[in-house]
Amino acid sequence: QVHLVQSGAEVKKPGASVKVSCKASGYTFTSYTMHWVRQAPGQRLEWMGWINAGNGNTEYSQKLQGRVIITRDTSASTAHMELSSLRSEDTAVYYCVRDAGYSSGWFVFWGQGTLVTVSS
């Protein structure tokens, strides 16, 4: 069965960067697109971007363009999301999400979430 296991909670100061990892198992990692979605406290879900785990192609939300980088390590079946120049508004739970296949855009499998707190 598919499992996505994320790295642990982080506390960062404004202006710093954070890198969240997502280790996948139970399927062929390079055959699916991995997305990152975040949810600030009491807010709606926000799509951040995706990576084609096979060829490494990426697309990012324009709102986060320039601050977010999504990478993958195929040898470790792991995706990473790095967010830089952190602000208080970036405080959120960050999820890695695998879609249904063929870049369907609907999200079947979710990681457990990683809380990132940005505070001075």
Place this chain on the structure above:
Amino acid sequence: DIQMTQSPSSLSASVGDRVTITCRASQSVVSSVNWYQQKPGKAPNLLIYVASSLQRGVPTRISGSGSGTDFTLTISGLQPEDFATYYCQQSYSTPYTFGQGTKLEIK
């Protein structure tokens, strides 16, 4: 960006009731709307994809319909485990966007 607007934002109902949640897109998304259930402290769970297809393992009392800009999620015969927050999401074009959520509470 395509805006997704849900109504109502919150809803009180009793076990056994039938409820409907509406989602409106700011432009046509054809049938590219998906619905998720989220419980406190947990990741969302996919219920419906492409407007009306039931995700494997989701009870048949949950259904979806709609096309173009207007979509609905219906839960018939509410069960205690159905009390949660529901989100619609469009997968027509990036950036994929979500509705603001509908919190379904026990009356």
